[in-house]
Amino acid sequence: MGNNMFRRMPVEQATGQLYGGRHRLRVAFRTRDLIVLGLGVMIGAGIFKIAGVQAATTAGPAVILSFVIAGLVCLLAALFYAELASVVPVAGSAYSYSYVAFGELWAWVVGWALILEMLLAASVVARAWSVFAAQALSDFGVPVPSWLADLIGQPKGFDLFALGILLLLVSMLATGSRLGLRTLWFMVLAKVIVIGLVICVGLTFFDPGNLTPFVPEARPAAEGSGQTVLDAVLGAVTDSTPQVFGIWGVLAAAPAIAFAYIGFDLIATAAEETENAPRNIPRGIIISLVLTVVLYLGVAVTMVGMISYDKLDPSGPVLAVAFDAAGASVMGKVIDLGAVLGLTTVILVLLIALTRVVFSMSRDGLLPRGLAETHRYGVPFRAAWVSGGAAIVMSQTIDVLTLEQMVVIGTLFAFLFVPAGVLALRRDRPDLHRPFRVPAAPLTAALAIGAVAWLMLNLKVQTWTYFLVWMALGVLIYLVYGRRKSQLRRLLTEEQAVPARRPAAAPTGSAVRGPGAGGPPPGGAPYPGDRYGSGPQPTETYSPGGPYDRAARPADPFGAPPPPRPYLSQPYSSRPTDTGPQQRPRQGPPPHDPYAADPYRRQSGGYPTPEHPPAQGLYPRDYPREDDQQDPPYRDRNPW
Structure with missing residues (x-):
């Protein structure tokens, strides 16, 4: 099992029982913060452009239906994210869910896809931020020196604005998430106000005639637009050519629009x-996605109602052009401001999520363990610097604006595993507490997986080719590094070796000692690390499989159900504990305490019987009191 690439992480371990304080993140978010986080990443400059581009090139006024279809598909996926986030609330998001549901290799594949999504998205949005910032300076009449004009707003090559915004936000994240959270609140509030102003002003110029025909007649797609996988399959089967507008155009616009909604999954990180x-993660995911769909629909209705779709120029600022045609050119400056703020928050949240996924994967040993180090503020500063540095290098060396669809395919690939993970955990771990449950899970999961797969088929063949190359590189890295360095592999290997290190039984004829008298079991050397008796007794032995073997210990005779013990072959005192932010050991009775159901018997030794003698001296000073000034000597060592 230790060398099996499909070894699955127990849910109890994934939720942090083995992670020490050095690898803990600081609690900083509440439900309203998560909603702001979702709005921050899902609402960018695309809200002012994507509706006009898709209306002009693919769907016409029926782009409104495309927004609804894409929103429903993402909402299906969000429901499954919400259930898994309530069961496995850890930083890895879909990576961690796949680890507990399918195994390590699949977890690595999903995590590698998430790194592609967020790393490339941060680079793409930083480039777009530079373009919009340069446009805003021009619209506001701010003079730009000639030497600087060639270094900002560039689609590829060195760009000073893209470099500067990434450096600023990475530095902010590496020093503490609270500062980034306050900044995020301010910028999200400002851009929501801008969007509300755009919708309110735009609706005053609404003309119902611009919505006819609502579904324009289908026509062949323009040359050079790129062939999707679905087009290639249909062309091979039916000899048909790609089409736009009509019903097919409405469906074809949905995958591009789904790119605008992508980001709700980052809340889970x-x-x-x-x-x-x-409780709060499911609320944050669903509420933020619903609000985002409403805002996008409001802007889409405003745009197609202000100007006819055949008059829109998809290569320019479509919404600003619509306001110019309506005689409200001042709104172009408002849109510039909203676009810059919107893209800033997108970069910030993408970097936060990327840092947490890298942190989680390195904590599990699949990436270098040093990246999981946190400083005194509970922030993974090394993961932040490395992730941000990779985004900076990518934004300055690659023409990332041409790889936008790679972000979509990485995200949709992770979406496939989440509904399947819900079904797998419901089958394998029905005992888990689920604060949020997806209704009619088998049917809903089938719909979600089918809808996501359909969106992926509408991506370009070139995008699929690049994605397969990226995934092949990821599998190679796992086989060379991650498989050998996995912390789960190390722990499983150590557990399998524990019985071989135990001393053999050697009866010595010592007196039998009952559980009420304290001390280790009869027969010879003590159980390794025993802390339930009065200490080591050189004349007693431990017998594997006997009455004092913790792996074979019977149920509590007083009816208290034993807690789950995922490490049955390890002595209790060497098992890691959840120390929490105060660096204190977990409080509570030992897992096999026969008096847990009756505290009076522990205090007074009452109700003695021959089978259960008085309890005095059974647990001599076994647990620390509240007034302890230091950790007790038996505190477990953290192997992580």
Whole structure:
């Protein structure tokens, strides 16, 4: 099992029982913070452009239906994210869900896809931010020196604005998430106000005649637009050519629009930093996605109602052009401001999520363990610097604006595993507490997987080719590094070796000692690390499989159900514990305490019987009191 690439992480381990304080993240988010996080990443400059581009090139006024279709598909996926986030509230998001549901290799594949999504998205949005910032300076009449004009707003090559915004936000994240959270609140509030102003002003110029025909007649797609996988399959089977507009155009616009909604999944990466995560993470995911769909629909209705779709120029600022045609050119400056703010928040949240996924994968040993280091503020500063540095290098060396669809395919690939993970955990771990449950899960999961697969088929063949190359590189890295360095592999290997290190039984004829008298079991050397008796007794032995073997211990005779013990072959005192932010050991009775159901018997030794003698001396000073000034000597060592 230790060398099996499909080894699955127990849910109890994934939720942090083995992670020490050095690898803990600080709690910083509440439900309203998560909603702001979602709005920050899902609402960018695309809200002012994507509706006009898709209306002009693919769907016409029926682009409104495309927004609804894409929103429903993303909402289906969000429901499954919400259930898994309530069961496994950890920083890894879909990576961690796949680890507990399918195994390590699949977890690595999903995590590698998430890194592609967020790393490339941060680079793409930083480039777009530079373009919009340069346009805003021009619209506001701010003079730009000639030497600087060639270094900003460039689609490829060195760009000073893209470099500067990434450096600023990475530095902010590496020093503490609270500063980034306050900044995010301010910028999200400002851009929501701008969007509300755009919708209110635009609706005053609404003309119902611009909505006819609502579904324009289908026509062949323009040359050079790129062939999708679905087009290639249909062309091979039916000899048909790609078409736009009509019903097919409405469906074809949905995958591009789904790119605008992508980001709700990033909320799940903040689970370890969220107060009452099993309840608040599902709320944050669903509420933020619904609000985003409403805002996008409002802008889409405004845009197609202000100007006819055949008069829109998809290569320019479509919404600003619509306001110019309506005689409200001042709104172009408002849109510039909203676009810059919107893209800033997108970059910030993408970097937060990328840092948490890298942190989670390195904590599990699949990436270098040093990246999981946190400083005194509970922020993974090394993961932040490395992730941000990779985004900076990519934005300055690659023509990332041509790889926008790579972000979509990486995200949709992760979406496929989440509904399947819900079904797998419901089958394998029905005992888990689920604060949020997806209704009619088998049917809903089938719909979600089918809808996501259909969106992926509408991506270009070239995008699929690049994606397969990226995934092949990821599998190679796992086989060379991650498989050998996996922390789960190390722990499983150590557990399998524990019985071989135990001393053989050697009866010595010592007196039998009952459980009420304290001390280790009869027969010879003590059980390794025993802390339930009065200490080591050189004349007693431990017998594997006997009455004092913790792996074979019977149920509590007083009816208290034994807690789950995922490490049956390890002595209790060497098992890691959840120390929490105060660096204190977990409080509570030992897992096989026969008096847990009756505290009076522990205090007074009452109700003695021959089978259960008085309890005095059974647990001599076994647990620390509240007034302890230091950790007790038996505190477990953290192997992580």
